[in-house]
Amino acid sequence: MTDPRARFLPLGALTAAVLMTAACGGTTIDDAQDEGAGGPTGTADPDAEIPEGLAVDFLPKQLNNPFFDLVNAGGTEAVEELGGEATERGATEATADSQVEYINAAGQAGSDVIVIAANDPDAVCPALNEARDGGAVIVGYDSDANCTDVFVNQSSNELIGRALVDMVDGQLDGEGEFAILSATPNATNQNAWIEEMEQILDDEQYSGLELVDTVYGNDDDLESFQEMQGLVQSHPDLDAVVSPTTVGLAAASRYVSDSEYQGELVVTGLGEPSQMQEFVEDGTVDEFALWDPHELGYLAGYTGAALQTGQITGAEGETFTAGDLGEYTFETDGELVLGPPLVFDADNIDDHDF
CATH class of the missing domain: 3.40.50.2300 (Response regulator)
Incomplete structure (x- = not known):
C-alpha cells in the first residue's frame, strides 16, 4: 500500500527550506525566495484536492484544559470532514519541555500537519523543524512559535x-x-x-x-x-x-x-x-x-490541510474555503485571523454553550 504522506512531501520540503532559515534569524523570507527556496509568497494551487488519509496532530499547551479541549474538538471535526485522522498529543503541564516530547512523537508517527499552541516561542522550534524535515507542515494557533509555517490567530x-x-x-x-x-x-x-x-x-x-x-x-x-x-x-x-x-x-x-x-x-x-x-x-x-474555541480549532484544521496539499502557501491575499466557516483571506503573510473577540454579559451568556 502506498504511504499517503508521500503525496505531501514536496510541499513540506519546500516549506522547510524557508522556515528553518527564518527561525535561525540569518535569512529573511525574501532572501530565501531569491535563493529559489519558495516560501509564503510561492505559487499556490487553489484547485488542489485534499486526499483522504491526512494525518493531523493537535498539540495544545496542556491536556485537560477546557479551552483546548474545545479547540481540539473543532480541529478534529474539520479533519474528519476532510477524511483525515486527527490525533491529540500532550501533557497535563504547560511546559515547553513536555511539548518537545510530543512533537517528536508526532514526527516519528509520520504526521502530515502539526497544529500547536506553543508554550515557548523558541524552545519548541528545533523539534518542529525536525518534524518539518520529515514532511509535516506546522500551523500555530492561540500562542505562536517563531518557526511555524502559518499562524491562525484567534483575533488581532x-x-x-x-x-x-x-x-x-x-x-x-x-x-x-x-x-x-x-x-x-x-x-x-x-x-x-x-x-x-x-x-x-x-x-x-x-x-x-x-x-x-x-x-x-x-x-x-x-x-x-x-x-x-x-x-x-x-x-x-x-x-x-x-x-x-x-x-x-x-x-x-x-x-x-x-x-x-x-x-x-x-x-x-x-x-x-x-x-x-x-x-x-x-x-x-x-x-x-x-472567541469561539471550537471555530478556532476548526479553522486551524482546514488551514493545515490546505497548506499541506498546496491550496495555500500563507501569502498575503491568498483565499481558501474553511468548511462551514466559509472563505478566509490572509491579510498578512503567514497569519490568518479568525475574527474579533466577543463580549459576554448577563444579557447574552445563555446564547453560547461553549
Whole structure:
C-alpha cells in the first residue's frame, strides 16, 4: 500500500527550506525566495484536492484544559470532514519541555500537519523543524512559535488588547488600579496582548487607569487562585484584575466570589461562557470576552490541510474555503485571523454553550 504522506512531501520540503532559515534569524523570507527556496509568497494551487488519509496532530499547551479541549474538538471535526485522522498529543503541564516530547512523537508517527499552541516561542522550534524535515507542515494557533509555517490567530493582538482595556475602563469609570493575572511568562499570545494593553494605556483617554502588577499562574487552576490571593494582599487599593487566560479568569473569579471582595473588585478577561456563567449570575463578573474555541480549532484544521496539499502557501491575499466557516483571506503573510473577540454579559451568556 502506498504511504499517503508521500503525496505531501514536496510541499513540506519546500516549506522547510524557508522556515528553518527564518527561525535561525540569518535569512529573511525574501532572501530565501531569491535563493529559489519558495516560501509564503510561492505559487499556490487553489484547485488542489485534499486526499483522504491526512494525518493531523493537535498539540495544545496542556491536556485537560477546557479551552483546548474545545479547540481540539473543532480541529478534529474539520479533519474528519476532510477524511483525515486527527490525533491529540500532550501533557497535563504547560511546559515547553513536555511539548518537545510530543512533537517528536508526532514526527516519528509520520504526521502530515502539526497544529500547536506553543508554550515557548523558541524552545519548541528545533523539534518542529525536525518534524518539518520529515514532511509535516506546522500551523500555530492561540500562542505562536517563531518557526511555524502559518499562524491562525484567534483575533488581532490590537483588538484583544483594546477589548481588555476597554472592559476595565468601562467598569471602573475610567479611574483605578488594576493588575494582570496571566498564563506562563513565555506565552507569546498573552505577552503580545499585555504589550498591546500597555501601549493602549498610553492614550490620554485611559490616563486614569494604572497597571500596578503582572503575575503568572502558569495556566494552573490552583496556582492561579494563589496568585490572585497574592495580588489582593499585595495591593490593598486594587480595583480590578484582568486575566487574559481562561484558566486564570475562572480561578480569579472563584476566589473573589467567596471573599469580601465580591462586588467591590472588578474581575474580567478572557473566558468561556460555560465556565463563567455561575460568576456572572452571582454578580462576581459583569463582562468578559473570548472567541469561539471550537471555530478556532476548526479553522486551524482546514488551514493545515490546505497548506499541506498546496491550496495555500500563507501569502498575503491568498483565499481558501474553511468548511462551514466559509472563505478566509490572509491579510498578512503567514497569519490568518479568525475574527474579533466577543463580549459576554448577563444579557447574552445563555446564547453560547461553549
